[in-house]
Amino acid sequence: MSLHIGAEPGQIAPYVLMPGDPLRAKWIAETYLEDVDQYSDIRNMLGFTGTYKGIRISSQGSGMGMPSFSIYAHELFADYDVQTVIRVGSAGGLRDEVKIRDVVLAQAACTDSNLNHLRFHGASYAPIADFELLQAAYSVGDERGFGMHVGNCVSSDSFYNDRAELVSGLAEYGVYAVEMEAAALYTLAAKFGRKGLALLTISDHLLTGEETTALERQESFGDMVEMALETIVSVHGV
Known part of the structure; x- marks a missing residue:
C-alpha cells in the first residue's frame, strides 16, 4: 500500500x-465511468x-505542480503497476495560432524546474x-473535429511568475502552452517504462488576455476527457 494513495x-x-x-x-468518474468505486480520499x-x-480505468487527482504530481504518479507506477497515465488539464496559450478551448497534445515538455537537473546531475x-498514445489521441481528435495543436509545452514551477517573459519567450521557439505537470509525467513514465501523455485545454491566453468562462471550461474539459478515454480504448482495447 502506498503512503499517499x-x-x-x-x-x-x-x-x-x-x-x-x-x-x-470525481466528475470524470461520475460522468463517464460505470460501476465506480472510490479507492482513496487521503x-x-x-x-x-x-x-x-x-x-x-481510474481517475486520480494529482494536485498542482510537479512535486505534487510526482508523488502520485510515482506511486501509481511503482506501487500499483499502472501502465498508462494521461494528464487531462488546463494550460495557458503562448502563440497566436493557439485559441481558447483548443487542445494541445504535448509532444514534449520544456521546464524551468530543477527537478530533472538534480536527477540528471545538471x-x-x-x-x-x-x-x-500521441498518435491515437490525434486520430481521435481529428475524427471529432477538435481544434488541436501537436508540439511543445513548458511545465513551470511558478503560476504567479515575476519573470513571465522567461516562459513566454519560449513561444518564439514553437512552444504552444504553459502548464505545471507534463515534464514530471514524461520523466517518470520513462523511468518506469510506461506510457504517458498530456492533453491540455487552453483555458486562458497569455498574449491576448482571453479567458474561458466556467461553462466553457467544463464543456471543453469534457471534450478533452472523451479524447483521453477514446485514446485508451484505441491503444488498449481488445
Missing part, C-alpha cells in the same frame, strides 16, 4: 486519467475506478510523450 492492490486500473483537481477526478486527493466501454533531459 493508500489503495489496496487491484483497486487501481492499469490506465489512469489524472486531472490536477480531485473534484474533476488528503482529499480523490481516486476512483470504473469501466469505460468495458475497460477498467544534464538537460528532454521529457517526451509516448508516441502510440
Whole structure:
C-alpha cells in the first residue's frame, strides 16, 4: 500500500486519467465511468475506478505542480503497476495560432524546474510523450473535429511568475502552452517504462488576455476527457 494513495492492490486500473483537481477526478468518474468505486480520499486527493466501454480505468487527482504530481504518479507506477497515465488539464496559450478551448497534445515538455537537473546531475533531459498514445489521441481528435495543436509545452514551477517573459519567450521557439505537470509525467513514465501523455485545454491566453468562462471550461474539459478515454480504448482495447 502506498503512503499517499493508500489503495489496496487491484483497486487501481492499469490506465489512469489524472486531472490536477480531485473534484474533476470525481466528475470524470461520475460522468463517464460505470460501476465506480472510490479507492482513496487521503488528503482529499480523490481516486476512483470504473469501466469505460468495458475497460477498467481510474481517475486520480494529482494536485498542482510537479512535486505534487510526482508523488502520485510515482506511486501509481511503482506501487500499483499502472501502465498508462494521461494528464487531462488546463494550460495557458503562448502563440497566436493557439485559441481558447483548443487542445494541445504535448509532444514534449520544456521546464524551468530543477527537478530533472538534480536527477540528471545538471544534464538537460528532454521529457517526451509516448508516441502510440500521441498518435491515437490525434486520430481521435481529428475524427471529432477538435481544434488541436501537436508540439511543445513548458511545465513551470511558478503560476504567479515575476519573470513571465522567461516562459513566454519560449513561444518564439514553437512552444504552444504553459502548464505545471507534463515534464514530471514524461520523466517518470520513462523511468518506469510506461506510457504517458498530456492533453491540455487552453483555458486562458497569455498574449491576448482571453479567458474561458466556467461553462466553457467544463464543456471543453469534457471534450478533452472523451479524447483521453477514446485514446485508451484505441491503444488498449481488445
